[in-house]
Amino acid sequence: xxxxTSQLLSDSAEKIFSDHVSKECIVNSxxxxxxxxxxxxxxxxxxxxxxxxxxxxxxxxxxxDAGILFKAIGRxxxxxxxxxxxxxxxxxxxxxxxxxxxxxxxxxxxxxxISDNKCxxxxxxxxxxxxxxxGVAVVVGKNSSQVILLSIPKNSISxxxxxxxxxxxxxxxxxxxxxxxxxIDIPSDYILKxxxxxxxxxxxxxxxxxxxxxxxxxxxxxxxxxxxAKFQAIQQELAVLATHxxxxxxxxxxxxxxxxxxxxxxxxASAKSRVDDAVSICASIAHQVxxxxxxxxxxxxxxxxxxxxxxRAEYGAGSYWAxxxxxxxxASGAEKFWPxxxxxxI
Amino acid sequence: MxxxxxxxxxxxxxxxxxxxxxxxxxxxxxxxxxxKETRAETWYGADEEFSKKVGxxxxxxxxxxxEYGGAGRSAMExxxxxxxxxxxxxxxxxxxISDRQSGPLIxxxxxxxxxxxxxxxxxxxxxxxxxxxxxxxSGSDLAALRTKAEKKDNxxxxxxxxxWTSGAHRCQYMIACFRTSQEEDRHGGLSQFxxxxxxxxxxxxxxxxxxxxxHFNEVIFEDAEVPADMLIGEEGNGWNxxxxxxxxxxxxxxxxxxxxxxxxxxxxxxxIRNDDEGVTEIGRQMAHLTTLRQMSVSVAGxxxxxxxxxxxxxxxxxxxxxxxxxxxxxxxxxxxxxxxxNGSDFQRYLAILTQISPSFSLRGGTREILRGIxxxxxxxx
Numbered sequence: 001x002x003x004x005t006s007q008l009l010s011d012s013a014e015k016i017f018s019d020h021v022s023k024e025c026i027v028n029s030x031x032x033x034x035x036x037x038x039x040x041x042x043x044x045x046x047x048x049x050x051x052x053x054x055x056x057x058x059x060x061x062x063x064x065d066a067g068i069l070f071k072a073i074g075r076x077x078x079x080x081x082x083x084x085x086x087x088x089x090x091x092x093x094x095x096x097x098x099x100x101x102x103x104x105x106x107x108x109x110x111x112x113x114i115s116d117n118k119c120x121x122x123x124x125x126x127x128x129x130x131x132x133x134x135g136v137a138v139v140v141g142k143n144s145s146q147v148i149l150l151s152i153p154k155n156s157i158s159x160x161x162x163x164x165x166x167x168x169x170x171x172x173x174x175x176x177x178x179x180x181x182x183x184i185d186i187p188s189d190y191i192l193k194x195x196x197x198x199x200x201x202x203x204x205x206x207x208x209x210x211x212x213x214x215x216x217x218x219x220x221x222x223x224x225x226x227x228x229a230k231f232q233a234i235q236q237e238l239a240v241l242a243t244h245x246x247x248x249x250x251x252x253x254x255x256x257x258x259x260x261x262x263x264x265x266x267x268x269a270s271a272k273s274r275v276d277d278a279v280s281i282c283a284s285i286a287h288q289v290x291x292x293x294x295x296x297x298x299x300x301x302x303x304x305x306x307x308x309x310x311x312r313a314e315y316g317a318g319s320y321w322a323x324x325x326x327x328x329x330x331a332s333g334a335e336k337f338w339p340x341x342x343x344x345x346i
Numbered sequence: 347m348x349x350x351x352x353x354x355x356x357x358x359x360x361x362x363x364x365x366x367x368x369x370x371x372x373x374x375x376x377x378x379x380x381x382k383e384t385r386a387e388t389w390y391g392a393d394e395e396f397s398k399k400v401g402x403x404x405x406x407x408x409x410x411x412x413e414y415g416g417a418g419r420s421a422m423e424x425x426x427x428x429x430x431x432x433x434x435x436x437x438x439x440x441x442x443i444s445d446r447q448s449g450p451l452i453x454x455x456x457x458x459x460x461x462x463x464x465x466x467x468x469x470x471x472x473x474x475x476x477x478x479x480x481x482x483x484s485g486s487d488l489a490a491l492r493t494k495a496e497k498k499d500n501x502x503x504x505x506x507x508x509x510w511t512s513g514a515h516r517c518q519y520m521i522a523c524f525r526t527s528q529e530e531d532r533h534g535g536l537s538q539f540x541x542x543x544x545x546x547x548x549x550x551x552x553x554x555x556x557x558x559x560x561h562f563n564e565v566i567f568e569d570a571e572v573p574a575d576m577l578i579g580e581e582g583n584g585w586n587x588x589x590x591x592x593x594x595x596x597x598x599x600x601x602x603x604x605x606x607x608x609x610x611x612x613x614x615x616x617x618i619r620n621d622d623e624g625v626t627e628i629g630r631q632m633a634h635l636t637t638l639r640q641m642s643v644s645v646a647g648x649x650x651x652x653x654x655x656x657x658x659x660x661x662x663x664x665x666x667x668x669x670x671x672x673x674x675x676x677x678x679x680x681x682x683x684x685x686x687x688n689g690s691d692f693q694r695y696l697a698i699l700t701q702i703s704p705s706f707s708l709r710g711g712t713r714e715i716l717r718g719i720x721x722x723x724x725x726x727x
Contacts, residue, residue: 208349215724229726232718239717242724243665246351246658250644251637253355266636273633318633319626326616326629334614338433338606341636342366 002068005061009050010068016041017076026303029079030165034131039080039104048082049099051090056098058089066090067201067256071249074205074311077303079166081106081128083198088136090194095147095182100134108137108150108171109191118175119150129169130159134179140188148181162310164303193268195315197255200271204245204252206308207278210286211245213301214238217290234289241285244278251275258344265328266346269321276318279308350723351658355640356647362423369430372403377434382691385435386607386698389600390561392439392516394471400431400438401471406445409650414453414461415469421650425643429599433606439513444468447594448475448521452540455579455587460540464519478508478522478541478565479588485510486715488523489532489585493567495524495539500574502526502539504547504567512709514550514563518543523584536584540576547571557701590654595710597645597659602638602666604706605673605699609635611692612677624680631676634669638662657723664716667707674700 002010020038029035042048050066052058059065070083081104088105092098099105106128112121123135132152139146156172187193215238218229228234251271258267283305287294294301312318328346329337340346358366376399377385384391400406408424410416431438449468452460467473484491493506504524514520520541529535543550547570553562579587609631616624642662648655674685677696683689685697707713721727 211349211724215726218726235721235726236714236717238724238726239664239720242349242351242720243661245349246353246661247637247641247665249349249351250353250355250641251633253353254637254640257355266632269629270633270636273630274637277630277634318630322629322633323622323626324629325632326625326627329613329628329632330617330625333617334610337610337613341632341639342429 005059006065006068009047009059009061009065010072012045013047013069013072016045016047017072017078021076021078023300023303026077026079026300032130035080038078042080042082043102048085049089051086051093052099053093056093056096058093058099063197063256063259064253067197067252070198070201070256071205071208071252074202074207074307075209077164077206077209077307081132083202084127084132087194087198088134091136091138091147091184091191092149092180094184094186095180097147097149097180097182100149100179103134104128104132105134105136106132106152107191107195108135112137112139112173114139114141114146114148114178114181117178117181119148119173119178120175121173123169123171123173125160125162125168126171128167129171130157130167135171138184138186138191144183145186145188146181147184149179150176151179162307164306164310166307166310192315193264194259196272196321197259197264197268199311199314200248200255200268200275201252203275203279203308203311204248206304206311207245207248207275207282209304210282210301210308211238211241213304214241214286214289217294221291228289237285237289241282241289244281248275248278261344263344266325266340266344269325269346272316272320273318273322273325276312276321279312283308350725351661352648352653352655353641353644353658354647356422356643358422358426358643359420362420362426365423366426366430369405369427370434372399373430373434373436377436380435380437382694383687383698384437386695387437387439387702388432388435388604388606389439389442390559390702391437392513393437394440394516396437397441397471397474399471400441401469406441406471407449407465407469410449410453410465410469415465421646422643425599425646429603429639432599432603433610435607440474440516441468441471442600443477443513444473444475446598447477447591448519450594451521451538451578451587451591454590455538456540457575457578459575460578464540467518473519474513474517475519475521476511476514476517478511478514478520480508480510482507482509486712488588489536491523491525491536493522493524495526495537495572497526497574501571502574502577504539504541504570504572506567508565508567509562510553511550511563511565512561514543514565515552515560520565521578523588526581526584529582533585535582536588537581538578538584538587539572540578541570541572542576545570545572555702555705557698589656592711593645593649593654593656593659595659596663596716597642597649597655599639599642601663601710602635602642602669605670605703606635607695608673608677608699611695612680615681615692621680627676627680631669631673638666638669642666657719660711660716660719660723663711664713664720667713671703671706674703
């Protein structure tokens, strides 16, 4: 069962997304139009603050709460960097820095270096970089890591897009002013890990949409005189789709709640690997059930499948995380294999 | 927009984790002399001496209420015992069914007499039950069963044949589903009985499986006289009683751990060779295992809360069977070794599991039936 905070966040996200994330909204954002109303609603309801500590004016929610929002983003294909903002709020929060007012914050990744309180380097394929006002980076130094907040220099963006036409910008920082910075104690792969958690949850949500949409279509579409849902061949395919959707949801929940318990290495790597496998199976079945219409731009199925195909490769593809799990498993040896599954520690 | 599934994460209590260590300690001693073959068979393997040891520890009927002789502990604690036994390759087959579903059925539907007479033997790991459902013309279509029980004074006269009855040759009792009347509704007129298999008129014949093992049986009833007070539950309510057992039968760790030993052996093999493909595949299967376990544990949690997660149990069983069926193929692909009953440990495990793996998606509900149940849950039928 969801606790009260989780339920409130979940209801609030469902309401905002179902009111504002229309097909028109997604199509427009693919053309580069910023969905202002949607974003304002999100900010007015404080959804971007879920992982910001209460002391910094945030919700002080759990990773499980954040996971619920990540899933909702995936389920509705919401074309905004809410997930990235939530992560940014968390990273800044670790350093005691509040999220800047009226900002759209993204996560920077790449070879960034600090010198004389200025930052230089290129952040590659920055999610929603073209619409972000600020970026958060973790710069790993020899002895410590710094979380830094930068504003995005609009004239140094070279925008690229993922399959779903979401911005993935390369941003060139040269002696950029650091707005705030703070030393934090996190492992060097921390962003990769929480990024994988974020995308795993979004994928789990996107897969739920595929199931919902495919069931609806099968019940509506009539061939040979009856809804195709009545054919056993279709029923069996959709049942398989459903099992992988269920597994992905559990894998994502396990990852986010393990993060809350501070024992997340097995859970996050498992989640990303598991949902990646699920994408291959589920996207294939959903498209097959939809037939030719699902292959058109006009029909909305691809708003989900194109995101899933992109997200599964971000923050380490399933194979990356599977390999990391496998390496740890063989290094620990067969005797420790089962205990690592039951303890979640690897 | 929501899925019809109701999986919530469930965590093990500290007591459960403490129990886990006790079980591991117990097994490291109790399994010393158990052969590789028996270990690979897990719950297909039966060892009465082992079952008695487990009973002595109080680990059978762990979550039954104390008034019935159980330990009154949680279903989650019971789950710990099951998963530790299966992954260690313990020969749990003798008491498995009676602990999992016969005992709980007797507690739920049995008379005081049934409970007093039958539960103590189960708890001690001494009396074993099999399930009499399938028949020659009734496999997936359970409601087609024809074995008749006709009431005459204070007995039922039973005629017919039960098929694929696992372990009947080493059990004292069968929980059988018989037809007690012909009804228009084919789910009506079925009743469950506790049948003492030593009664006259009952013949148990072995059916040898493709691996040459005697696991299945054909159980023939010829004017067998079952005392009327061995009817369990309500006459004519058999269908409902049987379907209520299914969530217990379909979601446990035995539904995805049957080939576990192969994965552990692969970890062993690839710790001494440098092979990215193998290592990645191990990690991938580890991710599947981790997820399945969370799903299965979630169903155990729902059962503990008194819900009936039949749909979720079907999801676990279907995914679990795909997983445990795939492992022998993955082991083959990565190792390229011939399965060989007289070969290395790995080859012996592979020989057994490759051969018994087809049964994983047959026993306890075929893949197609499970997917049909899931499709119904999705509103497709």
